[in-house]
Amino acid sequence: MATTTAPRTIRERIDDDAVALGVLDTTYSPTLVELFGDLGLDFVWIDLEHGGPSPDGPHLEHLLRAAERTGIDLLVRTPDARPATVRKCLDLGVRSLFLPRIESAHEVARAVRSARFRVDGVPGDRGLASPRASRWGTVDDYVAREDRETLIGTTVETRAAVDDLDAILDIPELGFVFVGPFDLSVSLGHPGELDHPDVRDAVETVVSKTLDAGVPLGGLGFGMDDVNAKADAGYRILNLGSTTGVLAGAVDDWVDAYDGERRTT
Template identity: 60%
Template sequence: MATSPRTNLLRRTLEDDAVALGILENTYSPTLVEFYGELGLDFVWIDLEHAGPSPFDGDRLEDLLRAANVTGTELLVRLPEPDPGMIRKALDAGVRTLFVSRIETAAEVRQAVEASRFEYDGDPGKRGFASPRASRWGTTDDYAGTEDDEIVVGVTIENPTAVANIEEILAVPELGFVFAGPLDLAVSLGHPGEPTHEAVEEQIEEIREAALEADVPLGGLGFGMDDVNEKARSGYQLLNLGTTTGALQGVVRSWFAEYEGLE
């Protein structure tokens, strides 16, 4: 018996010009992925560039994806580079929304998006066809005809070369979003650890203006809820609220601060 195609609610949110809120789950726990979904987050960010399992570890990815599927939240998976084989592996495991780091040119972006498609820009795409978890092991009705409509591939803009090429990057067909990366941009501009440095903020604003002009969804980091609210008002559609370890740190420190001890 055939099963219905998958639905990417995060893609629908972006297409509706609405704002999606999520959190970086940096302990890589399926339990916490499931819990964040129960709390109503639109996405849970899994960063495979800086930590966590190998991007080629299908078993670990499947466990995280199953946890997201339980509650209907979407896993937002960051890959360390625009490697077509890595992209295809993640998608076949069941990832529907991903973004890639370390890009500089429109050609690299096009290569990444093309790897995610069965059909691309009027021509055959570069995604391989098999019967993996993404197709419910071959049981999905019209998998080839529906899968491209559910996949979102974005890129991180995190170095001056990518910023200089931003208009060409934004013109790549079927680019799902651009994610403005102030932390890595600060490093590449010679100001590590200073995401609010004037030079960094100027480039972030250039990214924002170009994305809005090109009508490509824009993602970014929230540095506190005042910043999140301001970014939502200024056109960001994909906003990360914080991290698991950051949230725990804040709560536990507040407990210590309020502990009065023995009198």
């Protein structure tokens, strides 16, 4: 478990036809981000949709510094898909982000354009300034580097996004599609019923169309057997679990193995 500062970005893993493995840090802790880098993971998922810091505050910078310290990538889910939010995260130094609650290809295309200086040979909508991502104007090849390294993906977690999936997959410079089965189950009218036929069919549609289009596919792993099966099936970004889930499982095992009395909850 030696520390390494060699970059392990999600884009690099995808370009190498490898699988990027990571965890969702539900504590938003720079210390844990740094630890996960030392443990050899490829990314830490920072979810700003359901909680966490604002991109306008300093906390996201602290998380980025921790990631940079041990060469791990932050996969940041933005709180919304507004271009201003996308630009803010990228200007802080985020390399990999993905969009929540998408309803149409238009939303995705607008966000992708806002993240790039050039898109498919035409001007993008990224603002040119001297933010942290440019090391405050000291990076000579800033424009080229940003367009080369930035990875913008989207979740598909609504009925509308599934219906517009073909158009979403045709968007130039789309980095990946991440399947969101839980929110998709809500959108389809079966909250939490991941085994419901409508939910299973929708997930299978997203998976098959994304793989057929050659767009990198991401998703949740439900145990390591499921992770390995999904990697074999073509997934390229896989979340192994959450910080709080790992801690709860470990503590439960310790307490269950204790022979003495324990308090009731």
